[in-house]
């Protein structure tokens with residue numbers, strides 16, 4: 001495709017400043033990618049540390065205080081520093097303009113600013129880590145969070161700042177989708193990943209300000225003694241939970257919608273089939289984004305909120321299952337009678353289908369008040385959200401990373417190792433988290449460093465498999481990095497999966513600094529595998 | 541599209557300014573009427589009306605691209621959702637544990653340090669028995 005093999009966004013322009021001050025969405029995306037992976041690594045090491053502590057019932061390695069800090073940092077880092085900013089920030093940034101045939105996002109400078117705001121917020125998080133951690137749990141519930149002497153203020157301040165980065169990125173993406181599409185690319189021809197990013201962005205700009213307000217109120221109460229949440233000051237601690245979950249339930253959709261988008265791209269390509277139910281998938285994204293705002297009380301069933309609101313929140317929670325189910329069935333029907341090939345991205349995508357379904361269904365269990373009264377704050381909840389966040393979002397992220405790696409870098413990783421790692425992730429993941437459902441059902445509470453002997457067998461299993469999980473992800477990432485070595489170039493015209501979306505058909509791998517060498521002309525829908533024949537091409 | 545500049549006649553501005561002044565009068569006036577828990581609803585309704593007038597006319601939202609209106613209405617809607625659902629909690633508490641019925645603890649020690657007045661500046665009656673949560677929760 002590209003005659004001029006040497007010029008691409010990675011090597012042109014050159015020099016460290018050309019990276020740090022770049023306005024190119026692809027470079028900004030890579031900066032998000034690498035910072036995200038670093039935080040993923042830190043969060044992952046904390047998790048393995050916790051599993052080590054939990055391998056046996058007593059306080060074997062760390063004190064209770066250290067353990068409190070470990071799970072708080074693990075949760076806060078994974079959610080606020082990796083999943084929420086880095087996934088839309090990395091894959092979204094790299095792909096969105098390419099997918100809509102634009103030269104860049106609508107506001108390139110704002111995009112760079114978002115990245116630096118994120119980095120600035122991350123500094124506060126790093127300060128928190130080196131200054132001895134924070135022990136409130138990632139939810140910062142009052143009244144404890146207004147009393148804890150750990151680093152609540154730096155951490156919440158960091159989250160407050162990172163929130164602005166999310167809002168600005170969301171704004172940028174919305175403007176890009178509205179204004180920068182290539183002529184002919186109508187809404188119903190947009191790749192579904194673009195729809196997913198659009199839905200995510202809407203949630204980001206509507207929900208994140210509430211998180212910012214919550215963090216400010218918390219800090220105000222701590223510093224100025226203004227009674228908002230503390231009953232001794234005339235406040236209401238449950239109000240904190242309303243504020244927090246009004247943001248954080250929608251935030252779980254900020255985390256999962258991009259994952260849905262990735263899966264909607266990968267399944268048709270690797271099944272050689274038009275996506276089934278395009279409009280269903282697109283609209284279910286929007287309805288999930290909306291319903292997500294009406295269910296936050298399902299996190300508060302044991303908080304003392306009124307029985308009336310419990311019933312209302314429980315009832316509405318069931319509705320979330322509908323658009324979610326619609327998507328799962330659409331993906332399965334897309335594969336039906338397709339030529340499914342078990343490439344690395346597809347192995348991850350199939351794992352996603354399996355794991356996310358378990359995660360989503362157990363979410364519906366937890367949405368039933370009567371059951372949740374028993375399961376709240378047990379390992380059942382821990383297992384639920386790891387099935388959706390790791391089994392769902394992170395596996396989709398790995399799927400997307402492997403799918404678009406040759407596009408982003410013009411290099412192909414060792415596919416055998418990558419597929420083995422994908423299997424390792426699937427097996428290790430189930431081994432780690434399935435026992436946690438059983439632990440929760442038997443009454444093991446979350447957030448404790450020790451437990452009674454009856455739980456030790458399941459905990460030991462969980463710890464054993466977590467090493468397989470950790471190792472598989474680690475090798476998978478190393479394998480990707482190793483592909484970046486010098487003499488491993490792909491032909492810039494390669495389209496290794498035979499995909500039809502514009503980032504594959506209209507530009508080289510890696511793309512030109514301005515995305516397309518000449519103005520792109522929109523030719524075919526993103527999933528027209530029934531009309532257009534593309535052969536996978538992978539040349540050195 | 542909305543690229544042409546809309547010129548608002550002076551008369552409109554004056555009418556809106558007049559209504560705002562009038563509504564300010566209403567705010568003051570209703571503060572003298574005690575409607576119980578409807579006090580806050582009424583006050584918020586008047587304030588919302590005033591803010592909407594400012595945004596629609598003075599800030600020209602009415603003549604702007606309709607998408608911006610959608611965004612504005614949506615933000616009001618989300619605020620409405622947040623407040624309504626939170627009130628479903630605080631308004632109906634105590635079904636199982638009557639002691640949590642009042643979401644705000646009016647006997648909190650915090651109020652002891654304030655010269656408490658009602659909305660018209662009259663001192664609120666002294667609160668001798670207001671010390672229930674003081675002894676053990678002070679650090």
Ligand code: HEM
Pocket residue numbers: 139252253255256298299317318320321324359360361362363364365366367368372375376377381384385388389392393
């Ligand atoms: C089918 C849709 C889902 C339903 C019905 C659902 C329902 C629930 C419920 C009722 C709880 C509260 C359990 C408790 O604390 O007692 C919960 C917790 C949680 N869910 Fe989900 N969920 C769904 C999907 C998701 C997704 C997609 C994510 C993230 C990607 C997610 C992340 C979480 C997290 C992080 C928690 C635990 C929060 C905490 O207390 O630390 N959920 N879910």
Ligand SMILES: [Cu+2]
Pocket residue numbers: 248249252295296298299
């Ligand atoms: Cu939720």
